[in-house]
Amino acid sequence: MQEATVQVGITDYLFWVALPYTVLTIFVLGHIYRYATDPMSWTSKSSELLEKKLLRFGSMPFHYGIILVLLGHFIGLIIPKAVHEAFGLSDHVYHIIAVTGGLFAGFLTLLGLIVLTYRRFAVKRVLANSSAGDIVVLVLLLLVVLAGLTATLSNLGGSFDYRDTIAPWLRGILTLRPDPTLMANVPIIFKLHIFLVMLLLAVWPFTRLVHVLSFPIVFLRRSRVIFRRRCGDMA
């Protein structure tokens, strides 16, 4: 398979080399820029004060779902297939675990997203306090998740193994060895999913999604009551 010469055109370079690097640059610099210039706007933008019942049935499944989804993506895309095999995980077993786990987490996320999107439009107080960014984020996430679920459902048999194509392509991007040929024969629905993710990453630093980077880790081991001293000697 790998030997067969694949034709890659300018569009492949655009989509699978230029675009990902552009997006990553925006993602990294965007976060730095926002943090440096406007820390006051860095927040999860909680709307629980305005509405909390629907939020519970939206935010809880969505977040638990998306965290599982991200974990799954890490295992499937960042950890090489060779490592899976070294653990004695056959293609067949991997596929069954990935599909069932993926579908469960994916549908959990989707369910949460549907409730969150409904809430955003249906609850007047929430809608009135939504920015364009809040809505863009929800819609993009919906599209990403729908495309991701469709891709999984279209490949239940497992004839297409993203661990031989998309995964090495992604690792190539992250290790500065981009190879667009790996993406040439990927089914269109997977390509669409990846493209949507890149769109999401490009707007990410300019929306509420910055809250993801602020996941409180220090809190885990911190003493409970904090005293803060201004610099210099206090009177």
Added chain:
Amino acid sequence: MKLKTNVGMVINLDKCIGCHTCSITCKNTWTNRDGTEYMWWNNVETKPGIGYPKRWEDQEHYKGGWENKNGKLELKQGGKLFEYINIFHNPHMPTIDDYYEPWDYDYEKLIKAKPSKYQPVARPKSKLTGEYMEKIEWGPNWEDDLAGSPEYMLKDPNITEDLEKEITLEFERSFFFYLPRLCNHCLNPACVAACPSGAMYKRDEDGIVLVDQDMCRGWRFCISACPYKKVYFNWDTHKAEKCIFCYPRFEAGLPTVCSETCVGRIRYVGIVFYDADKVKEAASAPEGDIYSAMLGLILDPTDKEVQKLAEKEGIRYDWIDAAVRSPIYKLVKEFEVALPLHPEYRTLPMVWYIPPLSPILRVMNSKGYSDIEIFPAIDEMRIPIKYLAKLFTAGNEEPIRKILKKLLAMRMYMRAVQLGKEEEFNDKILEEVGLNRKKAKELHRLLAVAKYEERFVIPTTNKEQFENTFKEQGFTGYDYKPPCDFCKGH
């Protein structure tokens, strides 16, 4: 022993006339921005009453404050694990309806309306949705002065079944008083402990509890953790805000806005020294003992050893002097007439209340009793002493009786002085409550004459010594300009 300094306030409830000036001046100074209009950093409640937000004292519902779970002090809402699990939706967070939906009126209608058969009216418009509100069902101080009672009054969480009957029976001779409330700048603040991002802190030099607006990520656990519901969520900036003890004024040696503008001159502001090593122990004490444990924390600033310790901590002379002259120390520890609000929440609040004698006097004087006759009768009073104990001593009625008797004894003595009958005054009355003639006069001066310089003893913070005040200009405050519309804090 670890000596630290904390701000303190004493509020004399006997003299509060419920005028709400403190709330209004605080609002005009700090919370007249979008997203804050529902916040009353200072509010005045009628007691008995359900308060603001509604029934805030019902911790079975709101889960505020600390709990002593088998010897371990933990937040009532749950520990760190609870917060990690529930960070996506905080089950104990109040919603805006627990406060009220903020609104404004379309006043411009009044001047812009064309001539018509009917008078134009200004209609209420929700600040949250911008839509007209048909009927306003709840707002700040909706039940002021027992309005709507007994229905609302009996919803007061302090009125338990046993009290309910008696209070209903006594309703026509009803007692009520006002309770001004603000952040207590607690020694063991639940809000600070709950903040996952470490945005909330106590200032090392004076213990003022603040929210770092740049570090707040809107995880909103401080709001549920504070048992007094004195951290609020700004729905426009999506960050937490609270009373800042008017720190820009305090640093300049000025009293807080709410204290300065109080027409009844009921508030006292100063500093206290306390032993930080004993905070945990005091906060873990059995409910009824927390008040006395708190007194045990506060150090005597006139004690030479304490002063030496303060110097060792780098505390300057003017601060030690302020601690010596502190009206807070005098009223709380020397005279023991001020009590913490709901000490059983275990946050060790530093706003103290002198319980009101007036409800008792009103009832008894109306029955024709004179003060001398009331003095022994205080021991037999059930209401409102039981009620006051629920508010200020976790149900322990002894300290309440002691204070009320002390205040009454002072009053009786001072009346004798005024009437030229000092010589005949029976000193036993003063002795019984731990006073003598000199101390009674001193207490009277502090409470009744209440000179400005004696109510407010505030040392200036010598900022010029550790920061470039010129550079710092405009760097603190809530004014906020977003760089572009798309990410307008969003």
